[in-house]
Amino acid sequence: xxxxxxxxxxxxxxxxxxxxxxxxxxxxxxxxxxxxxxxxxxxxxxxxxxxxxxxxxxxxxxxxxxxxxxxxxxxxxxxxxxxxxxxxxxxxxxxxxxxxxxxxxxxxxxxxxxxxxxxxxxxxxxxxxxxxxxxxxxxxxxxxxxxxxxxxxxxxxxxxxxxxxxxxxxxxxxxxxxxxxxxxxxxxxxxxxxxxxxxxxxxxxxxxxxxxxxxxxxxxxxxxxxxxxxxxxxxxxxxxxxxxxxxxxxxxxxxxxxxxxxxxxxxxxxxxxxxxxxxxxxxxxxxxxxxxxxxxxxxxxxxxxxxxxxxxxxxxxxxxxxxxxxxxxxxxxxxxxxxxxxxxxxxxxxxxxxxxxxxxxxxxxxxxxxxxxxxxxxxxxxxx
Numbered sequence: 001x002x003x004x005x006x007x008x009x010x011x012x013x014x015x016x017x018x019x020x021x022x023x024x025x026x027x028x029x030x031x032x033x034x035x036x037x038x039x040x041x042x043x044x045x046x047x048x049x050x051x052x053x054x055x056x057x058x059x060x061x062x063x064x065x066x067x068x069x070x071x072x073x074x075x076x077x078x079x080x081x082x083x084x085x086x087x088x089x090x091x092x093x094x095x096x097x098x099x100x101x102x103x104x105x106x107x108x109x110x111x112x113x114x115x116x117x118x119x120x121x122x123x124x125x126x127x128x129x130x131x132x133x134x135x136x137x138x139x140x141x142x143x144x145x146x147x148x149x150x151x152x153x154x155x156x157x158x159x160x161x162x163x164x165x166x167x168x169x170x171x172x173x174x175x176x177x178x179x180x181x182x183x184x185x186x187x188x189x190x191x192x193x194x195x196x197x198x199x200x201x202x203x204x205x206x207x208x209x210x211x212x213x214x215x216x217x218x219x220x221x222x223x224x225x226x227x228x229x230x231x232x233x234x235x236x237x238x239x240x241x242x243x244x245x246x247x248x249x250x251x252x253x254x255x256x257x258x259x260x261x262x263x264x265x266x267x268x269x270x271x272x273x274x275x276x277x278x279x280x281x282x283x284x285x286x287x288x289x290x291x292x293x294x295x296x297x298x299x300x301x302x303x304x305x306x307x308x309x310x311x312x313x314x315x316x317x318x319x320x321x322x323x324x325x326x327x328x329x330x331x332x333x334x335x336x337x338x339x340x341x342x343x344x345x346x347x348x349x350x351x352x353x354x355x356x357x358x359x360x361x362x363x364x365x366x367x368x369x370x371x372x373x374x375x376x377x378x379x380x381x382x383x384x
Contacts, residue, residue, distance in 0.1 A: 007129065007133070010133050011132075011136040012171055013172045014137040015136040016084075016171075017107045018137035018144070020107075021104075022224075023147075023161055024046075026149070026242035028042055029227070029238045029241075041349075043347075045093075048097060048100070049103070049104040050342025051338070052101040054339050060076060060109040064113060064116050064331075070180050076113050077169070079109065080102075081170060083102030083103030084103055084162055088159055088166050104338075112334050118130065128260045128261055131257075132256065134311060135256035138250075139249075141246075141249030149246075209332060211378065215307075215367075218344075219307050221344050222283065222286075222303070223245045223248055227242050233361075234291070234296070240293070244296065251300070253304075255306065268316070273375055276306075280372060281306075283303045283368060318330060344367065348363055
């Protein structure tokens with residue numbers, strides 16, 4: 001029962017984070033118009049959000065190892081909710097940047113803290129649990145563009161979508177206080193098994209972090225820029241293009257729900273090579289063959305389907321590999337990943353501004369190829 005409450009708490013938080021984070025992508029055309037900014041500035045704002053994610057990951061990974069875990073997780077949730085509230089009340093580009101910065105900082109803290117809690121709560125394989133956890137993120141991400149679509153189509157109150165996110169972000173606090181003593185209990189047992197930090201850094205962790213970094217670079221930027229791509233390259237209307245991230249995240253949700261056991265069944269490395277290869281195939285089809293609504297929705301759905309299990313599977317390898325210093329390992333992975341993602345956001349925005357978003361979008365396919373190479377290297381290294 002204790003573990004189930006932790007899982008439920010994590011599920012609600014990841015749902016909200018997915019809802020808010022993906023919400024920004026479909027709203028980019030409206031945000032640009034409202035604040036008179038261009039792709040380059042949006043790319044910069046998204047990059048600053050990634051820098052915030054990096055800082056939050058590093059700070060909270062350290063705090064989880066050294067301080068009362070309940071207090072650390074509580075602070076993470078409060079910062080995230082404040083960031084979402086700022087996005088709701090924003091009336092300038094400056095407030096958008098600040099709200100996005102705070103939201104990503106708190107989101108990073110939660111993304112490190114919750115897998116940490118799952119990692120220290122019991123023994124056994126974690127891939128299945130983490131896949132279900134990330135499916136909650138996908139559910140939020142599916143609903144988010146649909147909400148955006150209806151609000152953009154029938155009203156001018158596009159900021160109210162962030163109000164929904166803010167209200168939802170308050171719900172997990174109820175469950176957090178229910179598991180307060182449970183968190184203290186698990187953390188006390190975990191602290192007894194601590195080992196020196198010097199045993200953490202090695203070639204294997206570096207490869208895993210690189211793989212995770214390239215994955216997040218293409219997944220989040222595909223989600224963030226697909227609406228802009230379809231609006232500018234395929235001439236879809238703003239309201240119609242806003243719904244397409246939902247097809248991506250629907251695929252991510254379905255994949256994480258039905259493929260949750262596959263990594264453990266087939267082996268982590270083999271499964272990763274399989275899904276990353278098909279991710280490249282369908283994301284390429286989405287770029288070159290998205291000629292109408294029906295074809296685009298099908299191709300984007302299958303892109304999400306094969307994206308689905310990559311992140312939680314790599315995260316499961318990290319959680320299982322490190323019996324101690326889990327918080328540090330997860331924070332290093334999340335922070336470096338956010339640095340890559342931020343750089344990718346800026347590059348895509350820069351290329352989109354000066355050469356057209358089609359060329360910016362091609363960078364996403366390059367990241368997919370690089371991840372495939374990295375996982376191949378990791379597989380060879382592990383099999384020696």
